[in-house]
Amino acid sequence: MSTLATIRDLTREEYELFRQLVYKQTGINLGDQKMQLVRARLGKRLRAGNFRSYRAYYEHVKGDKSGRELHYLVDAISTNTTHLFREKQHFDFLAQTLRDWLADRAWRERQREVRIWSAACSSGEEPHSIAMTAHDALHNAGGVGLKILATDICTAVLEKAKEGIYDAHRVGTVPSPFRHRYFTTIQHKPQPLVQVVPELRRLITFAYLNLMAEKFPFRYPFDLVFCRNVMIYFDRPTQQAVVAKLARHIRPGGYLLIGHSESLNAIKHSLKYVRPTIYQKPAS
Numbered sequence: 001m002s003t004l005a006t007i008r009d010l011t012r013e014e015y016e017l018f019r020q021l022v023y024k025q026t027g028i029n030l031g032d033q034k035m036q037l038v039r040a041r042l043g044k045r046l047r048a049g050n051f052r053s054y055r056a057y058y059e060h061v062k063g064d065k066s067g068r069e070l071h072y073l074v075d076a077i078s079t080n081t082t083h084l085f086r087e088k089q090h091f092d093f094l095a096q097t098l099r100d101w102l103a104d105r106a107w108r109e110r111q112r113e114v115r116i117w118s119a120a121c122s123s124g125e126e127p128h129s130i131a132m133t134a135h136d137a138l139h140n141a142g143g144v145g146l147k148i149l150a151t152d153i154c155t156a157v158l159e160k161a162k163e164g165i166y167d168a169h170r171v172g173t174v175p176s177p178f179r180h181r182y183f184t185t186i187q188h189k190p191q192p193l194v195q196v197v198p199e200l201r202r203l204i205t206f207a208y209l210n211l212m213a214e215k216f217p218f219r220y221p222f223d224l225v226f227c228r229n230v231m232i233y234f235d236r237p238t239q240q241a242v243v244a245k246l247a248r249h250i251r252p253g254g255y256l257l258i259g260h261s262e263s264l265n266a267i268k269h270s271l272k273y274v275r276p277t278i279y280q281k282p283a284s
Contacts, residue, residue: 008053010039027212027238041076075156082125091133098137113145117222120230121150124161151209164196221251229259240267252284
C-alpha cells in the first residue's frame with residue numbers, strides 16, 4: 001500500500017494546531033476556512049517524509065530544534081502571488097517623490113543616500129520594480145546612493161528573488177523603456193527567460209526577516225517602506241504591532257506604502273494619511 005493511501009486525513013483539531021503555530025510564528029491568521037489549503041500544501045511533505053498523520057508531522061515540526069522544518073512549513077502555506085509593477089500608482093509616487101527630493105537643495109545637502117525597504121518581498125517582483133523606478137529617477141543625481149533591502153519570511157522565494165530571472169511574458173507589465181534597459185535575455189528555448197541586469201541586482205540585498213520579531217535589526221532608518229498585501233493576513237492587534245515597528249524604522253518625512261486592499265483606519269498609529277495606501281511619518 002502506498003504512503004499516500006495510509007496518511008490519515010487532517011482533522012479539525014490538527015488544523016487548529018497548525019493554525020496556532022503559524023499565527024504564533026508569523027502573525028498570519030489562517031482563520032477557519034483554510035483547512036483544505038493546509039491539507040493540500042502539506043500533503044506532499046507528509047508523503048516525502050513518510051509521515052502517517054498530520055499530527056505526526058506537527059510533532060516533528062515542533063521537535064525540530066534547527067527550525068528548518070518550521071521554515072518549510074511556512075514556505076508551504078505562504079501565498080506568493082505577485083507581478084512586476086503591481087499597483088503601479090505606488091511606483092509613480094516613488095518616482096515623483098524622489099524627483100521632488102532631488103529638486104530640494106536642503107535635502108540634497110543633508111541626504112547622500114536613499115534607503116528603501118521592501119518588506120514581504122516574495123519572489124522579487126516588488127524590489128526589482130522599486131530598483132528600476134528609483135535607479136531611473138536618481139540616474140542624474142551625482143553623489144546620491146541607493147540601497148534597497150528586500151526581506152521575506154519564505155526562504156524558498158528569497159532564493160528565487162536573488163536570481164532576478166523571469167519568464168519573458170511576465171515582463172509585459174514593465175514600462176517599455178525599463179524592459180529594454182533593465183532586462184537581458186538569457187534563454188530563448190524551450191521558453192524565453194530574461195534576467196534583471198547586474199547593475200540593478202547589485203542595489204538589492206535580500207534577507208530573511210520575520211515581521212513578528214520583537215525588534216528589527218536595522219541601524220539606520222528608511223526613506224520609504226513598502227509593506228504591501230501582507231497585513232490582510234493579520235488580525236487587528238498584529239497589524240497595529242507591525243505598523244508600530246515599521247514606523248520606528250522610517251525617517252521623519254519618509255513614507256509607508258501598503259496594499260490597495262489594506263487600510264490603517266481601524267488601528268492606532270503615528271503616521272499621517274497622505275492618500276489611499278500611502279502614509280507619512282511626521283517630520284520631527
